[in-house]
Amino acid sequence: MYVLSVFQRLRKRIDNSPGKQLVYILIWCVVLFIAFGVLFKWLEDVSWEESFWQAWQTFTTVGYGNKPAETLEGRIVTMFLSTLGIAFVGMLFSTAFDYKQYLKDQKRLGFMENPIRNGYVIFNFPGTSVTTRLIRELRNVEKGVGLCIVDGNLEQLPDSLQSEKDLHFVKGNILSQDTYEKAHLNENKAVIVFPVDKNNKASDGSTRTMIDLVKRFTNGGTRIMHVLVDEENAWMFEDTSSTQIYGDLEVLALVQECQDQHSAQIIEQLLSNSQGASPHTVYPKKVIGWTWSELEEKVTIAKRNSGTNCNLFALVQNGKLNTCPPSDQIITEDAVISVIAYKDFNWSNFEQQLS
Structure with missing residues (x-):
């Protein structure tokens, strides 16, 4: 009765788990393995070591036959277990591969928690071009640093970013508490909030709301930065501890070059840390x-x-x-x-x- 109650409690816990089928099959494999080991020892009168060795090689259909069953009952049990082994071992490997693919799909679609630690969390996907430049320039200074993109409208990361190492995606509503908990903001260096629409100055209002929510899930150890669409909206962020960044810094380099030759190169090198x-x-x-x-x-x-x-x-x-x-x-x-x-x-x- 105790064993049955343990399995019942375990089943309740894993019913909502994505890997429940794999867990169920593993449990049955262990149960059958132990049951056959006990039966083989009892029917064939061998040592525990020998009985469980026979259970393993029979269940996995390896069948070394070091000391096969000699009694009729033992042979019947062996036949029964080897038949089950063919089915269960096949299901086990098939389910394991399916679960592995499931995890890949979950990660690709942004349903998994952020595994990045001591890295950067980006709210609102800024586009492939900006993200690629940001990754390159950050990693030019911080080798192998991880980034996590949090976005509610993005279905999945673009194909060109899928192969990027230590780049994670979390899909979530900015008004949902679960989104901020899954992003693990407090365990990363900084949070960067991009505008929802860089061409619409009203997006600065959404940015302000997001900063207030981000602050509830961070402490003093995590910096907050935001990109401003319209300089006239800077007043909305005066009472926040967020560092303000104006639009696309490439514009700064262009303006400087118009005023002074070679300034653009100097600013670009400084911003990208290309010379260290x-x-x-x-x-x-x-x-x-x-x-x-x-x-x-x-x-x-x-x-x-x-x-x-x-x-x-x-x-x-x-x-x-x-x-x-x-x-x-x-x-x-x-x-x-x-x-x-x-x-x-x-x-x-x-x-x-x-x-």
Whole structure:
């Protein structure tokens, strides 16, 4: 009775599981294997090792025949089990292959949870071209980083992205709690929210709603970024902690090139990290109280003495970004400095040389 109750409880748990057929067949295989092992020992009077060895080779139809059944009852049981083995082993492999294909279809259609950890989650599929560039540029800096795309309108990822390694798709309604739980936002570095329609400025309203929902499923360890369609809608995001990005940054490169020759190449290299140098956000400790001009002079000397390649890029102070600070700008305790440097740049060591 206890064994039957165990199977009944197990069946209730797996009734709604996609792999229930496979589980049922495995359970029956184990039951038949054990039952035959016990019967063979009882009928043939052999050791437990020998009885279960006979059970395995009979059930799998291998039939080595090391010590075949000698009694009539034992032979009948052997015939019965080998016949069942042909059916059950065939069903087992067939169901296993079907289940494997089922999992592939579930993943392709976006019905599985996000397996990516310490990667990036993208809400609203931005298109094949943008996604491909984003993957290439991110992985140019972070080798093998994973991405998950969450979208309610996309049926499946385009064929050109199906073969991308560590790229996952979750299909879900943005107003559904299940969507955010399946995306595992809190276990990834950042969430990037693209507009539902990049040609419709009303999409910024949907983006704002999505950011509010994303914040409920993240903590301070996961950054939130959003792409803005219309600059006039920036006011809607003033009270959020989301980092704002204006439209397609390629436009920035084009505008710069119109103003100054070679600027487009410089900006594109900077954004794509194609030469390995990228912005590093550093937090000053020993240079607090210096002016920007003093910092520039000391950086020049320290670079020459240490052979370190880096350049001052921007100053963030009192929540305001300044890419060209005045020479007499004093660096305060709340300041954050952006430095262009290679990946192995160590600000703590460099700042020690400055002071």
